[in-house]
Amino acid sequence: MSMRAPRGTADILPNEVKRWQYVESILKDICDRFNYDEIRTPLFEHTEVFQRGVGDSTDIVQKEMYTFEDRGGRSLTLRPEGTATVVRAFVENKLYGSPIQPVKLFYFMQLFRYERPQQGRMRQLNQFGVEVLGSADPSVDAEVIALAMTCYKELGLSSLKLVLNSLGDKESRQNHRKALVEHFSPYKDELCSDCQKRLNQNPLRILDCKTDRDHPAMKTAPSILDYLNEYSEQYFNQVKAYLDMMEIPYVIDQNLVRGLDYYNHTAFEIMSEAEGFGAITTLAGGGRYNGLTEELGGPNTPGIGFAMGLERLLMAIDAENIKLPIDSSVDCFFIAVGETAEKQASQLVHKLRVNGIQVDKDYQGRKMKAQFKAADRLKAKYVIILGDNELEDDIVNVKNMKTGDQTEVPLTDLVKTMQAELLGGSQNE
């Protein structure tokens, strides 16, 4: 096959789409209760938005962006990440001037990253995320985390781990950075090549390295938590206190460093602990990014958010064997036999449809038996039969597929009868 979807992309077929729609409806409903409003931003941005917003030293910017030049010579990039585009929109549209503060936003986005695909990692991926701009109150941090956890909980997931850390403010980070460089410099030659680079660029990320995880210097490395200044420490304590009050369990991981440059203070990750989930266990990640608005040309506005991968969310639902309540049945299947009946069927089917009843029919002039099979396949609740016998008496036979009961219904009463049947049927179930 030569015409294939590009590597790392996937078609989501109707059956699967039903699951997505269900999940999306739950997430939207939660956002509604938390009073977050949806924002939609362009699929691509000026490349600079991500270079400045996400950070030049990050893997995303260095090797994962789909960047292209348009016919006007502009460098554009398919968004690899949500926060930078949302913050750009926040600044550009001066939402910092909105009378309602903070600004609480959610989004569903398709993102693009040039990576080697594997399960739970696609080149085109879907994320649901949330951003709150305009408040530096620790209760907001806790609320955002609570929102994320609520999403998983209401979808029935339970094998989850919330990992929490604080990266501190600028001053704390600088002090910690200095300590890290001093600590690791003597061992530079023993560290992996990535970490040798990180030592200069972003020593914090050495802590997150899997290659050097067992190096003795790791254990004794200075923890950011020991370098938090008073404000940062208090802030972190308050976030934890709010989570405790909401009874949201978490574990502290001093080595949790998020991959993007813009994070400070609260950083968190939600992982799946379900058996057989695969190597990639991160379901969602987020944190605070005070200062990012300035980086993108706006006034200094505090912000915090998270994003969760929807592909991974669906995977986790499967891994925990959760059956989503998806109704794939059709209410009625109309069976017509004979030319006259088939012609009249189209008319009756349309009449039922415009009166709010879900109906499907055969389109291939098949025999009654085959039409019944089709009705079964569609899990039809009722079959409506119109043939020569019925035509003579101006009636139709309505068969309840579950009970097998069949009754004659005058054509003039069909809509009314079906409305009554279907209403009654749903009440019983």
Next chain:
RNA sequence: GCGGUCGUGGCGAAGCGGUCAACGCACCGGAUUGUGGCUCCGGCAUUCGUGGGUUCGAUUCCCACCGGUCGCCCCA
């Protein structure tokens, strides 16, 4: 970007140099000329991922590429 593994009909899966290919499921038709989920019979691969090569001959051997999958890096 690196490494392992795999690529046969709509799906699952045999064949592993020599009649262009078992079997199962699904689907279509018939037995049963107006009633489904059972049974029986029949039908259903003119590119065996793509392109080269070896050979008298390749789905079967070799190479490259493409793709899936698992892992590494990193992340959602």
